[in-house]
Amino acid sequence: MAGETKFCPECGKEVSVNAVVCPGCGIQLKSIGLGSGKNRIVAALLAIFLGGFGIQWFYLGKNLYGILSLVFFWTGIPAIIAIIHFVLLLISSDEDFNAKYGTENK
Ligand SMILES: [Zn+2]
Known part of the structure; x- marks a missing residue:
């Protein structure tokens, strides 16, 4: 972005x-x-299309999860997590999203 x-x-x-x-x-x-400069829908789309590689985690600033997803992408587990993450992102409110990902990482 x-x-x-x-x-x-x-x-x-x-x-x-x-x-x-x-x-x-x-x-x-x-x-x-x-806002945080991060968009919940963009994150959800990244999760469903590129979540197997954990791309949405990098977008959300959770680089550790992103790296773990890249390391374990061949297991298919990050893709399953990403599908769940996609649903969670879609059903959560923008307030929840900003509370979770909007502020700078501690
Ligand atoms: Zn100004």
């Missing part, structure tokens, strides 16, 4: 969707309801 931009609600400057702080006015972008 490189190159995607959004507009700062404070100063209107175009900033990267991944920007935590607006470079124009310095306000925090991620705590004011602009």
